[in-house]
Amino acid sequence: MPHDTAIARLRNLLGDRLSTSDAIRDHHGQNESYYPVTLPDAVAFPASTEEVSAVMTICHEEGCPVVAWGTGTSLEGHALAFRGGITLDLSRMDKVLQVNDEDLDVVIQPGVTREALNTELRATGLFFPIDPGANASLGGMAATRASGTTAVRYGTMKDNVLALEVVLADGRVIRTGTRARKSSAGYDLTRLMVGSEGTLGIITELTLKLHGQPEAISSAICAFDGIDAAVSAVQMVIQMGIPVARIEFVDAMSIRGFNVHAGTAMPEMPHLFLEFHGSEGAVAEQAERVGEIVAEFGGGDFQWTNKPEERNALWHMRHNAYYAAKALRPGCWVLTTDVCVPISRLAEAVTVTRADIDASALEATILGHVGDGNFHCAILVDPDSPAELAEARELAHRMNARALAMGGTVTGEHGVGLGKMKYMDEEHGAAWAVMAQIKRALDPSNILNPGKMVEVN
Amino acid sequence: MPHDTAIARLRNLLGDRLSTSDAIRDHHGQNESYYPVTLPDAVAFPASTEEVSAVMTICHEEGCPVVAWGTGTSLEGHALAFRGGITLDLSRMDKVLQVNDEDLDVVIQPGVTREALNTELRATGLFFPIDPGANASLGGMAATRASGTTAVRYGTMKDNVLALEVVLADGRVIRTGTRARKSSAGYDLTRLMVGSEGTLGIITELTLKLHGQPEAISSAICAFDGIDAAVSAVQMVIQMGIPVARIEFVDAMSIRGFNVHAGTAMPEMPHLFLEFHGSEGAVAEQAERVGEIVAEFGGGDFQWTNKPEERNALWHMRHNAYYAAKALRPGCWVLTTDVCVPISRLAEAVTVTRADIDASALEATILGHVGDGNFHCAILVDPDSPAELAEARELAHRMNARALAMGGTVTGEHGVGLGKMKYMDEEHGAAWAVMAQIKRALDPSNILNPGKMVEVN
Known part of the structure; x- marks a missing residue:
C-alpha cells in the first residue's frame, strides 16, 4: 500500500x-x-x-x-x-x-x-x-x-x-x-x-x-425584460453607493429551474433578488432609492416583503439554485463557472455569455452575486456524453478567457482547486512563480494538497 | 565609497x-x-x-x-x-x-x-x-x-x-x-x-x-468628565454597530496642546471628535443615536455642525495633534506610540496608560482612533536629555507590553520600521520565523530595506 x-x-x-x-x-x-x-x-x-x-x-x-x-x-x-x-x-x-x-x-x-x-x-x-x-x-x-x-x-x-x-x-x-x-x-x-x-x-x-x-431586514424581487436592463440597474445601484446587503441576478432559465424545483410560478424572465439591512429608516430609504433605479431601467413591479417567512423562502430558493438547475435535466452533471469582472463590464459579460450558451447545443442557467461583478453558469451535461462534457468545457473556457480579457478573474469565490489550475499562468503571469516560491519556502516537500494552486516542479 | x-x-x-x-x-x-x-x-x-x-x-x-x-x-x-x-x-x-x-x-x-x-x-x-x-x-x-x-x-x-x-x-x-x-x-x-x-x-x-x-457630512464634538466615560461611550457606539465615519478620542492634555497651538479655548477635558457620512436621513439618525449614548455616559453638550468650514477646522486641528503636542514643550522631541487592543479592553488600556504617564516625570498626550481600539501617546522629550529619552522609552515599552498582554498589537497603523522590531518576536511567536522564510524566498540577498520587519540571519 x-x-x-x-x-x-x-x-x-x-x-x-x-x-x-x-x-x-x-x-x-x-x-x-x-x-x-x-x-x-x-x-x-x-x-x-x-x-x-x-x-x-x-x-x-x-x-x-x-x-x-x-x-x-x-x-x-x-x-x-x-x-x-x-x-x-x-x-x-x-x-x-x-x-x-x-x-x-x-x-x-x-x-x-x-x-x-x-x-x-x-x-x-x-x-x-x-x-x-x-x-x-x-x-x-x-x-x-x-x-x-x-x-x-x-x-x-x-x-x-x-x-x-x-x-x-x-x-x-x-x-x-x-x-x-x-x-x-x-x-x-x-x-x-x-x-x-x-x-x-x-x-x-x-x-x-x-x-x-440588523434591526430591520427587507427583501425585494423584480423582473426585467432583458439581461442588459437588469444588470445595468445593478451597476447603477453599486455606483450610487447604496449599501444593499444582497443583490442577486437570476436569469430566465434559472427561474424556470426554480419553478420546476420549488413549484413556484414566477414569470420566466431575468430577475433581481435584493435584501436590505439596517435601521427601519435606512432600509426604507435604500429600498426607495433602488426602486427608483429599477424603474429607470424598466424593471417590473418591485415586490417587497418584511415578512421573515417570505424572505426565508426567497433565499432558500436562491440557495437551491444548483439543485434547481439540475431539476431542468434530471440525472445531469453540472459544470459551474465563477468569473468576476469589473462592474463596468458586467452587462456585456453576462449578455455575451447568454448568447454563447444559446448558440451551443447545451442548456445553462446564469446567476450570480452581480453587486461584486461575480456570476456563475450552471451548464447541464449528460454524464454519459463525453461530447457534451467537452462542449461544456469549451463554453466555460470561453467565459474564463473573456473574464481575463476584461481585466477580471476566473474565480470570484469558488477557488482554484483542480479546475482553474490551467488559468493561473494567464491570470497571474510572473506572479504565479512568486506563489510557487512561497509554497516551496513553507512546504519544501510539497505534501500539503500537492498539485493544487501552484506548480512547484 | x-x-x-x-x-x-x-x-x-x-x-x-x-x-x-x-x-x-x-x-x-x-x-x-x-x-x-x-x-x-x-x-x-x-x-x-x-x-x-x-x-x-x-x-x-x-x-x-x-x-x-x-x-x-x-x-x-x-x-x-x-x-x-x-x-x-x-x-x-x-x-x-x-x-x-x-x-x-x-x-x-x-x-x-x-x-x-x-x-x-x-x-x-x-x-x-x-x-x-x-x-x-x-x-x-x-x-x-x-x-x-x-x-x-x-x-x-x-x-x-x-x-x-x-x-x-x-x-x-x-x-x-x-x-x-x-x-x-x-x-x-x-x-x-x-x-x-x-x-x-x-x-x-x-x-x-x-x-x-457622502451626500451629507456632519461633525460633532463632546467633552467628558473622565477618560473612562469617553472611551466607554466609544465602545458602546461600536458595539451598537453605528457606522460612524470617524470617532476620535482626545485627552485633556491634547486639548491643552490644541489651545496653545491653534489658539482655541476648549475646556481641558477628555473629548470625542466625531464625523458622520451618509444620506441626510442616515446622518441625522446616526447622530441622534450617538447623542443618546453620549448622554448615557455623562458626556457634555453634544455640539454639532454641518458647516464645512467648522468641520474642516475641527479636523485640521486634529491632524495637527503632533505639532500641538510639541507646542506644549517648544524644542522637544516626540516619541509616538501606536498600540491597538480589542475594543473591550480599550477603556482599561487608556486609563492605565494615563496613570503611568502621570506617575512619570514626563508629559504626554493621548489620542487615537478609538473606534478601532487604536490610540497613540506623544511623549515629549528634551532632546539633550538621555535620561528623559530612556524614561520615555520605558513608558512606551510598558504600553506595548500591556497591549500584547491584552491580546493586541504594538502597532495599529504606524508599522514596524526600526522602532518595533524588538517586539516582533513576542507579538508573533513562531510566525515571525515564517515571515523570515518568506523574506528569504523573495529576497535571498536581503537587499530590500534590510534589517527591517524580519531577521534573516
Whole structure:
C-alpha cells in the first residue's frame, strides 16, 4: 500500500480515528463537481491542534500528502487527494471556543459550519454574515476565500477573518494576527493563509469578525425584460453607493429551474433578488432609492416583503439554485463557472455569455452575486456524453478567457482547486512563480494538497 | 565609497537622477521620529517601472541595499538606510493613470499623495478615504498598511488596495490582483505586499478602491468628565454597530496642546471628535443615536455642525495633534506610540496608560482612533536629555507590553520600521520565523530595506 509507513504511524497516533475503510475513503473521494471519485489512501480524524501537528510531523517525515477536508462542498475538486496520501477530516474539531460579544468576534475550531455558528450566536444579537449557500465548514470557507450572496455588503472571508492558528507542513503551530481590529505589525500571514486551499498550512482555529443582527431586514424581487436592463440597474445601484446587503441576478432559465424545483410560478424572465439591512429608516430609504433605479431601467413591479417567512423562502430558493438547475435535466452533471469582472463590464459579460450558451447545443442557467461583478453558469451535461462534457468545457473556457480579457478573474469565490489550475499562468503571469516560491519556502516537500494552486516542479 | 560599483552603474542608468550630493542625501536621512540622521550612499529618482526594475537588477547583482522613499513621513524610521546603500525616491512617479469612475477605482503611480489624489478626483463625486493625517504618498501608505481617522468606517490600506504592480528584489515585475472586486485565484500577494514596508518588493503602481463622496457630512464634538466615560461611550457606539465615519478620542492634555497651538479655548477635558457620512436621513439618525449614548455616559453638550468650514477646522486641528503636542514643550522631541487592543479592553488600556504617564516625570498626550481600539501617546522629550529619552522609552515599552498582554498589537497603523522590531518576536511567536522564510524566498540577498520587519540571519 502506498504510504504504508506513514499510515501505520498515524494509526499509532490516532487509533480508530485513522480509517482505511472503503466506505470512509469513498466518502472522502466524492466531490460536488464532475471530477471522478478519487480515493485517498486513508482518512484521519484529528481532535485537536496537537494531533494535527503530530499528523503533519509524521507526514512531513514520511513524504505523505495531506489534503484537508471540511464538509466536501467545494466545487473545484479542492479536497480530492488525486496524488494519494491522507485526507485530514477536521469535522470533529467543531467547537465554538469563545464568543466575545463586546468585541464582535468569535474564536472557533475549523469544523464549525456557518449554520452551526449562527445557531450558537442567536441569543447574542450578533451573526456571521458570509453565506456561500452550502452549509460549509468555516475552516474550508477560509481556505477557499469563500463569499456568496452577502459579500457586496459584508465582504468575503478575507475581510472577516481576524486571526488564525495554522499548523505548517513540518508540524510547527503558528498564530497569525490578534483580536485587535487592525495592525501594521509584520507580513499579513492571515490573508496569505486565507484562500491558500490547504497548500500552505492546516487551519486549526479561526478568529472571525461578527456583525450586529440588523434591526430591520427587507427583501425585494423584480423582473426585467432583458439581461442588459437588469444588470445595468445593478451597476447603477453599486455606483450610487447604496449599501444593499444582497443583490442577486437570476436569469430566465434559472427561474424556470426554480419553478420546476420549488413549484413556484414566477414569470420566466431575468430577475433581481435584493435584501436590505439596517435601521427601519435606512432600509426604507435604500429600498426607495433602488426602486427608483429599477424603474429607470424598466424593471417590473418591485415586490417587497418584511415578512421573515417570505424572505426565508426567497433565499432558500436562491440557495437551491444548483439543485434547481439540475431539476431542468434530471440525472445531469453540472459544470459551474465563477468569473468576476469589473462592474463596468458586467452587462456585456453576462449578455455575451447568454448568447454563447444559446448558440451551443447545451442548456445553462446564469446567476450570480452581480453587486461584486461575480456570476456563475450552471451548464447541464449528460454524464454519459463525453461530447457534451467537452462542449461544456469549451463554453466555460470561453467565459474564463473573456473574464481575463476584461481585466477580471476566473474565480470570484469558488477557488482554484483542480479546475482553474490551467488559468493561473494567464491570470497571474510572473506572479504565479512568486506563489510557487512561497509554497516551496513553507512546504519544501510539497505534501500539503500537492498539485493544487501552484506548480512547484 | 561603499557600493561604488553599484552607484556608478546606477549613474549610467539614471544620469543626474542619481545623486550623491550631501544635501539630497541629508534630506533622505531625516525622519519624523527621534532616530539620528542616517545618510544613504546615494539617492535614485526613477521615473518609470522599467527604471525601478533596472535599478533592482543592478542592486541585486551588486548586493546593494535599496530603501524605498515616499514623502518621508513615516514615524518608525522605516525609510532610513541604516545599512547604507540606495534610497529609491519614488516622488517623480506621481501620475494618476486611470480614473475608472464606473468601477469606483483608480490606477496610480506610488508617488501620488493622498491629497493630490483627492484633488484630482474632486469632479468625479468619488474620493479615497484613508487619512493618516500626513499628506503621505499612497505607495508609502500601502507599504506601511496605513489607516488613520476614517478606518473605523472605510478600513485600512489592506481593505482599499485592489491590485499592485511590484518590482521584486531581482528586478522581476509582477502584478498582484485585478480590477475585479473579489477573487479566489491564488495566494493573496496584494495583502502580502501591503504592510511589507519595502522588504519584499517596490510598489510601482496601485489600483485603489474609491468611495462615493457622502451626500451629507456632519461633525460633532463632546467633552467628558473622565477618560473612562469617553472611551466607554466609544465602545458602546461600536458595539451598537453605528457606522460612524470617524470617532476620535482626545485627552485633556491634547486639548491643552490644541489651545496653545491653534489658539482655541476648549475646556481641558477628555473629548470625542466625531464625523458622520451618509444620506441626510442616515446622518441625522446616526447622530441622534450617538447623542443618546453620549448622554448615557455623562458626556457634555453634544455640539454639532454641518458647516464645512467648522468641520474642516475641527479636523485640521486634529491632524495637527503632533505639532500641538510639541507646542506644549517648544524644542522637544516626540516619541509616538501606536498600540491597538480589542475594543473591550480599550477603556482599561487608556486609563492605565494615563496613570503611568502621570506617575512619570514626563508629559504626554493621548489620542487615537478609538473606534478601532487604536490610540497613540506623544511623549515629549528634551532632546539633550538621555535620561528623559530612556524614561520615555520605558513608558512606551510598558504600553506595548500591556497591549500584547491584552491580546493586541504594538502597532495599529504606524508599522514596524526600526522602532518595533524588538517586539516582533513576542507579538508573533513562531510566525515571525515564517515571515523570515518568506523574506528569504523573495529576497535571498536581503537587499530590500534590510534589517527591517524580519531577521534573516
